Amino acid sequence: MGSQWGADKYYRRSKGEGYRSRAAYKLEEIQRKFGLIRGDDNVVDLGAAPGSWLQFVKGITGGVIIGIDLNPIVPVEGTHTVKGDFTKKEIQDKVISLTGENNVGIVLCDAAPQFAGNKSYDQARAIGLNEGALHFACRILKPGGNLIIKSFQGEMFQELLNEIRQNFYAVKVYRTKASRRGSTEVYIIARNFNGKINAETD
Known part of the structure; x- marks a missing residue:
């Protein structure tokens, strides 16, 4: 079980500072x-609801900021949201129409599937979502662009890392202090897209 103190600490801070979530x-x-x-x-944020990453990003860049989610996102001033x-x-x-062809500097993905409680099944769904984010990034990133993906260590994680390394010059795995204690959650930090792959889409 995660640290309740840690959860409360970041939850309280997010409420006090006006962020929509501790993420x-x-x-x-x-x-x-x-x-x-x-x-x-x-910047494109995948799985952007409820919008806390959009809130943070708009304080950093003057570029176009787009959040995409299956669920509606309450609008964040200065950003575009796509359902x-x-x-x-x-x-x-639609993203390309807002940013131009291969003109996105970074793709963010904090998305995770709804877990069913079956470890292998849940891990496979998480990795599948990660691969979808990678393929999205390979289609819309500019050469030299960056990617941040939330993932979960377990089955198929190393294969995912290997695939990302084929497309980016520098890849690291990082665990944040705000991640819940005991979670297998990590972030894959991929820098400098090599521009070699134009991913196929449906």
Whole structure:
């Protein structure tokens, strides 16, 4: 069981600072350590609801900021929100219409599937979601762009890392302090997209 104190600490802080969820502090920590989001980047956030990452990002970049989720996102001033499945070509085309072709500096993905309680099944669904985010990034990132994906260590995780390393020059696995204690949650930090792959979509 995770640390209740830790959960309360970040929950209380998010409410006090106006963020929609404690997840904002995970991205804040990653940005402080790695500096992946640049001041002129166009940014796409996959699985963006409820919008705390959009809130954080708009304080960093003057570029176009887009959040995509299957669920509606309450609008965040200065950002675009899209309701739909990011693996679908029509959603990706909408992103391109807002940013231009291969003109996104970073893709963020804090999405996770609804877990059913079956470890192997849940892990397979999580990795499948990660692969969808990777393929999305390979279609819309500009050369040299960056990617942050939330994942879970377990079966198929190493295979996912290997696939990401084929597309980015530097890849690291990082665990944030705001992640719940005992969770297998990690973030894959992928820098400098090599621009070699244009992923196929439905």
